[in-house]
Every structure is written in structure tokens, then in C-alpha cells.
Amino acid sequence: MAKVRVAAFSISLDGFGAGPRQDINNPLGVRGTEVHNWFFQTNVFEKIKGQASGGSRGVDNDMAIRSFENVGAWIMGRNMFGPVRGPWPDEEWKGWWGEEPPFHVPAFVLTHHARVPLEMMGGTTFYFVTDGIESALQQAKEAAAAKDVRIGGGVATIRQYLVAGAIDEMHLALSPVLLGEGEHLFAGIDLHQLGFKVERTVAGENAMHVLVNK
Amino acid sequence: MAKVRVAAFSISLDGFGAGPRQDINNPLGVRGTEVHNWFFQTNVFEKIKGQASGGSRGVDNDMAIRSFENVGAWIMGRNMFGPVRGPWPDEEWKGWWGEEPPFHVPAFVLTHHARVPLEMMGGTTFYFVTDGIESALQQAKEAAAAKDVRIGGGVATIRQYLVAGAIDEMHLALSPVLLGEGEHLFAGIDLHQLGFKVERTVAGENAMHVLVNK
Numbered sequence: 001m002a003k004v005r006v007a008a009f010s011i012s013l014d015g016f017g018a019g020p021r022q023d024i025n026n027p028l029g030v031r032g033t034e035v036h037n038w039f040f041q042t043n044v045f046e047k048i049k050g051q052a053s054g055g056s057r058g059v060d061n062d063m064a065i066r067s068f069e070n071v072g073a074w075i076m077g078r079n080m081f082g083p084v085r086g087p088w089p090d091e092e093w094k095g096w097w098g099e100e101p102p103f104h105v106p107a108f109v110l111t112h113h114a115r116v117p118l119e120m121m122g123g124t125t126f127y128f129v130t131d132g133i134e135s136a137l138q139q140a141k142e143a144a145a146a147k148d149v150r151i152g153g154g155v156a157t158i159r160q161y162l163v164a165g166a167i168d169e170m171h172l173a174l175s176p177v178l179l180g181e182g183e184h185l186f187a188g189i190d191l192h193q194l195g196f197k198v199e200r201t202v203a204g205e206n207a208m209h210v211l212v213n214k
Numbered sequence: 215m216a217k218v219r220v221a222a223f224s225i226s227l228d229g230f231g232a233g234p235r236q237d238i239n240n241p242l243g244v245r246g247t248e249v250h251n252w253f254f255q256t257n258v259f260e261k262i263k264g265q266a267s268g269g270s271r272g273v274d275n276d277m278a279i280r281s282f283e284n285v286g287a288w289i290m291g292r293n294m295f296g297p298v299r300g301p302w303p304d305e306e307w308k309g310w311w312g313e314e315p316p317f318h319v320p321a322f323v324l325t326h327h328a329r330v331p332l333e334m335m336g337g338t339t340f341y342f343v344t345d346g347i348e349s350a351l352q353q354a355k356e357a358a359a360a361k362d363v364r365i366g367g368g369v370a371t372i373r374q375y376l377v378a379g380a381i382d383e384m385h386l387a388l389s390p391v392l393l394g395e396g397e398h399l400f401a402g403i404d405l406h407q408l409g410f411k412v413e414r415t416v417a418g419e420n421a422m423h424v425l426v427n428k
Contacts, residue, residue, distance in 0.1 A: 013386075013388075013412065013424055013426075014229075014400050014405055015228075015229055015400070031406075172227075174227075174388070174422070176412040176414075176415045176424065177412060178405040178406050178410055178411065178412060178426065179406060180404035180405050180406025180407050180408075181404050181406070181407075186228050186229070187401065190394035190395050191228055191392040191394050192245075192392050192393060192394025192395070193394050193395075194394075196392055197392065198227065198390040198391060198392060200390075201390045201422070203417035203422070208388070208415070208417070208422045210227055210390065212227075212392065
């Protein structure tokens, strides 16, 4: 059955999914990239950059591969799409990922500001959803058909879908760094009460992978 | 050089070191024992119970052994010592551990209520410190001499010493459970700003061990 999944979402040991003070130079907040170091070393990431032969092929890479499997649509918050705040000044900003984003399926961007869909190379089309998380999820499920919807992030987006009870499964990558401040993924959210249990943990080369589901 | 250490301190994946609603039946709070499951399976724990030959002897056990090495004194909060609240009604409560506690060195108990030192079998003497965490640390350092002071817990005690900048090293054991609520070890504490870095992580059989230091 199709699931609503969080996958390969990196957090620090102290629970932060992004650093503080996000801007165009720090899309993940200050020091936020450090939680993704495990991913940057994988063959999956090298392929995204166009280097098919580079990168590691161990446990971390296997978990990265898994995170993209069977995904029929993505949902992301506006900050994951870009640094622009307020109304779109023009159509110039096309995401952090260049002409061919690594999604290759419809990607629904939560925003308060309407914008026409943006078709990119490689199968990714960004749809801008202004009527809330339920609507975005409904549209994503329809687009994904029999496949899963992946809630990409960031932290605020995942937290909203968690509290709404909409997420079936999460694969978190705990990175061996301490951010100290930033956006905390679970603060004030009771995962046990929401019905989540740890299904398994997998020690990767540069992160500990944790799979939780209901 | 002698250190002030936290060692083998177990937390859930969502960061809780104890469950909620601690009482005599739930010394670690509701479901709090689950974070210690990795430790309960070790030979170290079996030895504490008097079964020298039982238990596992893998990575988790090695980390448990390490946590007791070179410890010259312990410090613990009153709740780690017992469920009694307010003034001591009598001398009857002697800790959770029976006649021979597993410390075998002086152990300083933080409390607001004076009590004469309590000498147990096997080298443990409990000293009840009523004049604050600095005083307890000073007394523990003197008792430990060239060895380390281990801050045993619980969560509130570790948090106080963290904020005071007194802790040099922490070995945390991340257990694959979600408590959802309880006592959070790091909420509101910026470990990065306090100068901590991840030294290394070690995948155990039933927990991920994280070593952080300054």
C-alpha cells in the first residue's frame, strides 16, 4: 500500500534538522549542511551531481537509494524550495537544484503565494500549493497513484504533517554532529502517542539510520 | 588528567533520559527502563546482579565496562538515590541497589535534606550534600583524587552540571526506543556553544554509543 514517508531525513545528535539563520548562503541554516555529510559521500549524491561512478557504495548509499525508491510525488516547504520570502517577485527562482532537480516526479511546494507550475528537466514539475497541507497531500497522493508520497522537509513541514497524523513511516539519519541550535524536529511532539515505534536501526558508515513506523 | 564524566547514560532516540511520572514503582519514570535495555543484556549488569558468567560480551558490554573504569567518585541526584521526597522520615531507605551498590567508591547525593553518611558493603559510602552542586563536585573531586568523577544522573543533575560548564566528557547510549515524553536531556541546552564535539560513535548490539567531549 502506498505510504506517506519521510526518508533519509538527517538530524543532528541533539535533534536538529537544520541550523539557525537560514538564508541564500546557508540554505540549511548555519552549519546545517553538517547533518548531511553522510549523504554527500554517497554514490547517490555523486549521481545527482552527474558523477555516476563516484562516491561510496556501502550502507549509507543503500539507505540513500532506498529513500528514492517507489516515490511518486514529493511535498516540501517553501524554504526547501528556495530563499525567496513573501510574494514571488518573478519566475526566476527555480529551486536550489539547477535545471534538472533530483526528484523526477511531481513536487508540491507549500506556499502562501500562488505561482504557475514550473516544469523542469528530468520529470520534475513543481506545483505551488496555497490552500494548505491537507490539499497538498491530497494532490500529491493523486499524482503518486500507487506509489509513496515523500515529505521532503524541512523541519516545519514534517512537524505539521506529523501533528496531523499523516505520516506512516520515517527514515531518519542521525549524524554524529551537535548543532546546539536550529530547527528541532521533535520538540514538543510525542512520537509515542502518535503511534510510532522503532522498527529497526542500521549503522551506516557516517550516520545511524533509524526506521520508525506506525 | 582526571575528568568529570557522564558515562553510559542512556537516552531514547527522541532525547529522553527518563520517562514521566517517576515513583517507587517506576524509578525511571513510565517506560523509562526501556532506554536501558542494552545495558540489562550485558555481562556487566549480570555481574552487578551476582551472575558473573551471564550476559553479552560484545560492544555494548565493552562500553559498559569502560563506563566504570577509572571512576573515583560518583555524584547523583536524589531521585537516582531513591523515591523519598522531602525530609528523610528515617534512615531506612538505602538506595535502589540493595546492601552492595555497584559503585564501590564514595557517592555524593544531592539533596536539600541533611543525613549522616551511609556506609554500604563493597566500598560505597553515600554522602548527602545539602550545599549545592559546586560543593558536591568539590567533595567528589577530593574523594576521587587522581581518578574521574562520574556524574551518574538523573537528567536534572546532568543538566545542572552541563550548564555550569563542569562536564568534560559524555558517553551517551542512544537506545532504539521512542519515549515521547519524560525528562529531555538537552532541551534548551546548546551543546555546541558549551564546546562539545562528537569524538566518535560506536554501534553496539542494542544501542548506539556516542562519545562527546570538549
